[in-house]
Amino acid sequence: MKKVLTIAGSDSSGGAGIQADIKTFSAHLVYGMSVITSVTAQNTKGVLAAFDLPKEFIEMQIRAIYEDIDVDAVKIGMLSSSEIIKTVAKALTYYNAKNIVLDPVMVSKSGFKLLKDEAISTLVEDLIPICTIITPNIDEASLMAGIKIKNIEDVERACQRIYEFGAENVLIKGGHLDGEPIDVLYDGKDFTYFKGKRIISKNTHGTGCTLSSAIACNLALSYSIVDAVKRSKEYIQGAIENSFSIGYGVGPIDHFFRFRLNKNDE
Ligand SMILES: Nc1ncnc2c1ncn2[C@@H]1O[C@H](COP(=O)(O)OP(=O)(O)OP(=O)(O)O)[C@@H](O)[C@H]1O
Numbered sequence: 693m694k695k696v697l698t699i700a701g702s703d704s705s706g707g708a709g710i711q712a713d714i715k716t717f718s719a720h721l722v723y724g725m726s727v728i729t730s731v732t733a734q735n736t737k738g739v740l741a742a743f744d745l746p747k748e749f750i751e752m753q754i755r756a757i758y759e760d761i762d763v764d765a766v767k768i769g770m771l772s773s774s775e776i777i778k779t780v781a782k783a784l785t786y787y788n789a790k791n792i793v794l795d796p797v798m799v800s801k802s803g804f805k806l807l808k809d810e811a812i813s814t815l816v817e818d819l820i821p822i823c824t825i826i827t828p829n830i831d832e833a834s835l836m837a838g839i840k841i842k843n844i845e846d847v848e849r850a851c852q853r854i855y856e857f858g859a860e861n862v863l864i865k866g867g868h869l870d871g872e873p874i875d876v877l878y879d880g881k882d883f884t885y886f887k888g889k890r891i892i893s894k895n896t897h898g899t900g901c902t903l904s905s906a907i908a909c910n911l912a913l914s915y916s917i918v919d920a921v922k923r924s925k926e927y928i929q930g931a932i933e934n935s936f937s938i939g940y941g942v943g944p945i946d947h948f949f950r951f952r953l954n955k956n957d958e
């Protein structure tokens with residue numbers, strides 16, 4: 693059984709963060725583990741508040757796992773401050789962690805800041821250099837690369853810029869650009885384009901968390917980077933196609949669509 697870890701924030705409504713990650717791990721039939729960095733009070737309408745765990749306790753959770761269990765891949769999500777980013781980078785370096793997937797979460801869909809502005813430079817300097825792949829959306833890529841992204845050429849330039857910060861691979865997600873959602877992967881040599889079909893749905897809570905978790909699962913399952921992204925893109929497409937409404941706002945996607953015999957299964 694492959695073992696995959698998420699280091700991220702908790703979403704009380706279960707659509708994003710740690711909860712989305714663990715559901716994605718289960719849907720890939722890998723063993724899921726978690727290090728919680730922050731607890732958010734959140735629902736489909738937005739984030740009410742976030743409470744960070746002390747950095748010592750985040751470090752302790754990482755230690756508990758790596759001193760006992762051989763981790764096949766790790767996905768990193770919400771890290772809200774410079775000191776938390778430094779703590780996680782130091783611990784993962786110490787334990788020689790492999791297959792590190794970084795989703796540089798900055799702002800929730802509803803606009804709540806999940807990362808302090810001044811911590812973006814720490815993310816770039818301390819965490820990107822140890823990552824196997826980083827998966828920013830358009831806004832996150834723009835902020836890190838210092839490039840206004842309006843079209844696919846801008847996406848390619850941003851990929852190159854972020855690659856220069858030291859990540860092995862950069863995947864910029866095109867969900868927020870007009871037209872069909874195209875994600876662009878850059879490995880320092882070649883660009884690979886992953887085209888999806890845009891689904892018109894208001895229920896897209898946790899798409900970014902889910903995609904990065906699926907990539908971590910597929911890397912743990914020994915797929916190459918290109919195949920891991922391809923399979924994860926197929927997974928997110930199916931999960932969004934089968935998204936559903938709960939609450940009054942942005943509802944969740946269906947992590948378990950492949951397991952349902954028909955659409956009305958509960
Ligand atoms: N409406 C859509 N239809 C199909 N695919 C989509 C749609 N929206 C996003 N995607 C895909 O979902 C994945 C996540 O992309 P997105 O740009 O939404 O990430 P994100 O902004 O980080 O998500 P989040 O808001 O959860 O943090 C990408 O592979 C993207 O192409």
Ligand SMILES: Cc1ncc(CO)c(N)n1
Nearest residue numbers: 701702703708709770800
């Ligand atoms: C805890 C958490 N992590 C990530 C996201 C993605 O936006 C979110 N909404 N909440």
